[in-house]
Amino acid sequence: xxxxxxxxxxxxxxxxxxxxxxxxxxxxxxxAHAGEAPSIEVPTRxxxxxxxxxKRGILRMGDATQTRELFNLNQAKGFMQxxxxxxxxxxxxxxxKTLSLRAMFYKGLHTIPGTKEKTFAxxxxxxxxxxxxxxTLGSLREELHVFAKKAGTMxxxxxIEDSGDEIDCRRMGSGGYAIPSIVEPDVIRFRxxxxxxxxHVEKNxxxxxxxxxxxxxxxxxILTEGGGQPPRGVRRLLRRLNQExxxxxxxxxxxxxxxxxxxxxxxxxxxxLAFESERLAIPEARFLGLRAVDYQRCDLSDxxxxxxxxxxxxxxxQIAAYPWFKDKPAWRREIDQLLRNxxxxxxxxxxxxxxxxxxxxxxxxxxxxxxxxx
Amino acid sequence: xxxxxxxxxxxxxxxxxxxxxxxxxxxxxxxAHAGEAPSIEVPTRxxxxxxxxxKRGILRMGDATQTRELFNLNQAKGFMQxxxxxxxxxxxxxxxKTLSLRAMFYKGLHTIPGTKEKTFAxxxxxxxxxxxxxxTLGSLREELHVFAKKAGTMxxxxxIEDSGDEIDCRRMGSGGYAIPSIVEPDVIRFRxxxxxxxxHVEKNxxxxxxxxxxxxxxxxxILTEGGGQPPRGVRRLLRRLNQExxxxxxxxxxxxxxxxxxxxxxxxxxxxLAFESERLAIPEARFLGLRAVDYQRCDLSDxxxxxxxxxxxxxxxQIAAYPWFKDKPAWRREIDQLLRNxxxxxxxxxxxxxxxxxxxxxxxxxxxxxxxxx
Numbered sequence: 001x002x003x004x005x006x007x008x009x010x011x012x013x014x015x016x017x018x019x020x021x022x023x024x025x026x027x028x029x030x031x032a033h034a035g036e037a038p039s040i041e042v043p044t045r046x047x048x049x050x051x052x053x054x055k056r057g058i059l060r061m062g063d064a065t066q067t068r069e070l071f072n073l074n075q076a077k078g079f080m081q082x083x084x085x086x087x088x089x090x091x092x093x094x095x096x097k098t099l100s101l102r103a104m105f106y107k108g109l110h111t112i113p114g115t116k117e118k119t120f121a122x123x124x125x126x127x128x129x130x131x132x133x134x135x136t137l138g139s140l141r142e143e144l145h146v147f148a149k150k151a152g153t154m155x156x157x158x159x160i161e162d163s164g165d166e167i168d169c170r171r172m173g174s175g176g177y178a179i180p181s182i183v184e185p186d187v188i189r190f191r192x193x194x195x196x197x198x199x200h201v202e203k204n205x206x207x208x209x210x211x212x213x214x215x216x217x218x219x220x221x222i223l224t225e226g227g228g229q230p231p232r233g234v235r236r237l238l239r240r241l242n243q244e245x246x247x248x249x250x251x252x253x254x255x256x257x258x259x260x261x262x263x264x265x266x267x268x269x270x271x272x273l274a275f276e277s278e279r280l281a282i283p284e285a286r287f288l289g290l291r292a293v294d295y296q297r298c299d300l301s302d303x304x305x306x307x308x309x310x311x312x313x314x315x316x317x318q319i320a321a322y323p324w325f326k327d328k329p330a331w332r333r334e335i336d337q338l339l340r341n342x343x344x345x346x347x348x349x350x351x352x353x354x355x356x357x358x359x360x361x362x363x364x365x366x367x368x369x370x371x372x373x374x
Numbered sequence: 375x376x377x378x379x380x381x382x383x384x385x386x387x388x389x390x391x392x393x394x395x396x397x398x399x400x401x402x403x404x405x406a407h408a409g410e411a412p413s414i415e416v417p418t419r420x421x422x423x424x425x426x427x428x429k430r431g432i433l434r435m436g437d438a439t440q441t442r443e444l445f446n447l448n449q450a451k452g453f454m455q456x457x458x459x460x461x462x463x464x465x466x467x468x469x470x471k472t473l474s475l476r477a478m479f480y481k482g483l484h485t486i487p488g489t490k491e492k493t494f495a496x497x498x499x500x501x502x503x504x505x506x507x508x509x510t511l512g513s514l515r516e517e518l519h520v521f522a523k524k525a526g527t528m529x530x531x532x533x534i535e536d537s538g539d540e541i542d543c544r545r546m547g548s549g550g551y552a553i554p555s556i557v558e559p560d561v562i563r564f565r566x567x568x569x570x571x572x573x574h575v576e577k578n579x580x581x582x583x584x585x586x587x588x589x590x591x592x593x594x595x596i597l598t599e600g601g602g603q604p605p606r607g608v609r610r611l612l613r614r615l616n617q618e619x620x621x622x623x624x625x626x627x628x629x630x631x632x633x634x635x636x637x638x639x640x641x642x643x644x645x646x647l648a649f650e651s652e653r654l655a656i657p658e659a660r661f662l663g664l665r666a667v668d669y670q671r672c673d674l675s676d677x678x679x680x681x682x683x684x685x686x687x688x689x690x691x692q693i694a695a696y697p698w699f700k701d702k703p704a705w706r707r708e709i710d711q712l713l714r715n716x717x718x719x720x721x722x723x724x725x726x727x728x729x730x731x732x733x734x735x736x737x738x739x740x741x742x743x744x745x746x747x748x
Binding site: 091092095097098099100101102103106107109110111118147148149150153160161162163164165166167171172173174175176177178179180181182187188203204205206208209212213301302303304346348349351352355356 | 466469481483485539548562580583676677723725
């Protein structure tokens with residue numbers, strides 16, 4: 001505990017956020033003392049307030065805000081919930097502890113005195129208020145000491161320090177280092193890194209194939225996976241590896257709308273959490289495969305085909321219309337080809353060529369030829 | 375690669391299984407040469423062939439078998455699939471590589487020559503054949519070099535060796551060591567262990583709370599989580615910690631039928647995979663909580679109550695009727711109390727007492743009082 005506390009305190013995560021919560025509370029108190037209606041301005045988290053910053057290559061939140069007033073029947077509960085969670089986070093920061101989203105829901109949950117009403121109807125309501133607090137305070141959820149379920153693993157040519165422990169990711173066996181939910185610089189520090197790039201794969205079963213074949217050792221890289229759609233901890237870690245160490249990030253994902261969407265979120269951020277793109281998106285991330293053309297190019301058998309259903313087709317068209325895909329002829333061709341093929345393909349289907357085709361042939365050839373989508 | 379191969383080869387996992395596959399193939403070949411109908415005897419994986427071994431405290435598979443003949447229209451496909459996957463596993467073992475269940479499906483998938491029929495309709499069919507092979511060969515799936523999605527994390531007072539890499543679980547930061555799918559002795563070896571017990575929690579968010587509070591250091595234990603229902607890798611590792619190092623295993627799970635079921639599978643094994651109980655079940659595992667009586671005992675507020683729905687009630691009664699619960703008055707009382715309460719409770723709801731109530735009060739008190747269910 002002592003060590004971890006020391007590691008945290010040396011960072012500035014808690015301090016700045018505490019000040020911001022203090023300022024929020026003071027604003028409310030000042031209004032109350034002045035006989036005015038206390039209110040909080042919460043930036044609007046909606047598609048209507050999301051803009052595509054083409055120059056920076058990320059989604060950004062606009063300037064629209066919503067007011068939450070205490071003395072407005074429609075806004076009073078939201079106001080109360082926001083202040084309640086702000087107080088809870090202050091307590092977390094002062095105790096230098098972190099809590100899960102689920103635990104934060106329980107922490108804020110109680111019956112409002114004099115009524116039969118609960119402070120939160122369910123965890124969804126609590127989660128939404130925490131997202132409001134993120135944008136209101138301009139602090140990432142991680143800076144509020146709140147985390148979600150973790151997922152994702154890492155191995156490779158890098159040593160990191162996690163809460164004061166030195167972890168050599170070259171010596172993590174078959175299991176790997178479990179990427180935590182919070183990877184801010186006061187928790188995770190980068191030490192010796194020899195890796196030249198990061199290979200990020202979608203599934204941990206594929207990751208195991210690459211790790212078993214010691215791909216990261218042979219190709220001098222870092223190997224990560226995010227259990228499907230990577231959680232924020234994984235995205236933030238990839239972003240830090242890219243920004244702070246200058247490592248290119250290559251993504252190996254399925255050839256289907258879900259794979260394209262995962263890539264899009266890693267690269268540009270997500271519409272629902274555009275605020276976080278500033279610190280989570282990796283505009284330089286590249287899509288290494290699978291590509292729709294691989295069916296011919298790799299001479300795959302029809303065993304790899306999984307027919308697109310109506311939902312897939314609708315989703316593919318939706319993704320093709322994203323401004324960040326629409327402007328890119330190569331991506332338009334990719335999605336067109338997927339739709340013309342009429343089928344999706346999984347990375348694991350490359351096993352039909354050979355057990356280690358994906359690690360020994362597919363990825364090395366793509367990397368050598370710099371053959372990826374951007 | 376070289377290191378991992380060496381580690382594997384020093385074990386006996388591959389060798390014995392290869393011999394068994396050889397014997398299976400020879401039986402088929404001998405019948406063919408003798409002009410007899412080739413067939414395979416597959417032990418029956420069904421509730422009807424599952425018995426409760428009260429003395430040993432585990433579920434066991436009975437002696438019933440099913441025959442799969444090549445020249446029987448209803449059995450020919452199953453026969454072919456079994457031989458096909460047996461050949462695929464032989465290839466894996468000889469190459470000293472492992473594959474996921476999904477990849478094994480792709481590996482075995484092709485169009486049967488002269489027909490339009492595929493060898494497997496879907497992955498479920500492939501998975502079932504792999505389970506048949508497990509019981510037919512008397513080898514765990516892990517010994518067939520086949521793995522499922524991994525989940526689960528470990529920290530604590532133990533050093534292990536994974537594929538030749540020494541991993542000190544005392545220095546794994548906030549992330550932890552990601553427990554691999556295959557933890558057989560030729561991959562994972564136990565080195566220095568100071569821990570006196572294992573605390574296994576259900577969710578990784580709860581695990582993070584315990585790790586952050588350095589519970590394993592203060593209480594000299596190993597801390598694991600299995601992402602809900604623990605995958606086989608986690609169960610097998612817990613079993614090895616229990617059997618080989620003599621460590622008691624305490625489970626901290628939600629107070630609901632799902633938590634009880636998770637405990638039951640850890641302790642006695644599962645009905646659908648009774649064969650594996652011999653090497654996965656931990657008859658000594660104990661249920662530390664949450665307990666239905668904790669609502670009163672810990673003076674919890676009604677915020678922690680989640681109403682039981684009809685499905686929960688049916689499930690609770692089903693579990694109460696399991697022979698391994700039925701014979702235990704304490705468990706009968708526990709499930710009765712849950713039903714009388716009319717609500718379930720999550721471990722995370724203890725946050726309503728205090729951020730670290732679960733790590734600083736709840737678990738230490740239960741351990742000290744030896745207050746658990748067996």
